[in-house]
Amino acid sequence: MPLEVDDLTVELGGRRVVDGVTFTVPTGGWLSVLGPNGAGKSTLLRAVAGLVPATGRVRLDGEDLCRLGRRARARRVALVPQRPELPRGMTVVDYVLLGRTAHAGFLAGYSRRDHDVVRTTLRRLDLLGLAHRELTTLSGGELRRAVIARALAQDASLLLLDEPTAALDVGRQQEVLELVDELRRERALIVVGALHDLTLAGQFADRLVLLDDGRVAVDGDARRVLTPETVRRHFGATVRILEDPGGVVVIPVREPVRGRDPQPITATPKTRPTR
CATH class of the missing domain: 3.40.50.300 (P-loop containing nucleotide triphosphate hydrolases)
Structure with a gap:
């Protein structure tokens, strides 16, 4: 539709x-x-x-x-904003995991599938090596990829x-636009x-x-x-x-x-x- x-x-x-x-x-x-x-x-x-x-x-x-x-x-609906809000002290993997919040249970928390989705998304955006870095330590390009990863993790x-x-x-x-195009298809x-x-x-x-x-x-x-x-x-x-x-x-x-x-x-x- x-x-x-x-x-x-x-x-x-x-x-x-x-x-x-x-x-x-x-x-x-x-x-x-x-x-x-x-x-x-x-x-x-x-x-x-x-x-x-x-x-x-x-x-x-x-x-x-x-x-x-x-x-x-x-x-x-997932939005990649022009100027995202970045929680102080948060790591890349925890930030991308926020994209799974709408899928997580109120009491059960994040599931194994949620963590698998995040890991796959980090790998596809070449962010696995930065997973435990704080957002504030990233370059502009790295940060942009993290924001896109969070949106893609929403499924x-x-x-x-x-x-x-x-x-x-x-x-x-x-690379980013080709990835979006690949996921679109x-x-x-x-x-x-x-x-x-x-x-x-x-x-x-x-x-x-x-x-x-x-x-x-x-x-x-x-x-x-x-x-x-x-x-x-x-x-x-x-x-x-x-x-x-x-x-x-x-x-x-x-x-x-x-x-x-x-x-x-x-x-x-x-x-x-x-x-």
Whole structure:
């Protein structure tokens, strides 16, 4: 069953941050949410997760997520936030184990399966060697992988990613998104992710939604959404679009400075002092 978002609207501080957003993502589908800073991407994801008050409707597998309790919702929806809360003094393995809280019994605690899921997740994200390190000792990239691991450990059918590749180098970006894509195919996950990198969005997502000022400005596949005209209009950038077997590649293009010829750069060789 799909994820259905209908006329979702969020007002914060008297301002409409998300304005009547509607979309559907099929089971096993990947939707990337794009837009300039302040477009409402993070708020949209938090509204779908039920973390901010919103009007409209969000249904998953035919079930109204707004009517579910927090525990029941956590078994269905996992969010990788842009700025996660990190408990002081907690180790990586204990942090990822928190992702199993919604599955644990009230009195029995975590089961053997919970610990097996955590171990498997740590291994797949190359975190086993860091399992007993405190979160505060990790690098930015290591911490990002730990946050993603906690979300994956939830075994939810809907995975919401808010800038999942932030603070990751190019290799780790590709590794994390390929892992998410692999799990999506294995588990028929629905993935909705906000990304700043337009090329990554176009390479991994089946469909793109571009937000501007809280509204859906453009909606469709990468070739429809990622055009030079659309990128210039909504991001103020000049780009070249290249076709690639895996999708499209967005390349920023530096506009020439008018009225000034580029000056050649010359290097003056150093001479050794004579003795």
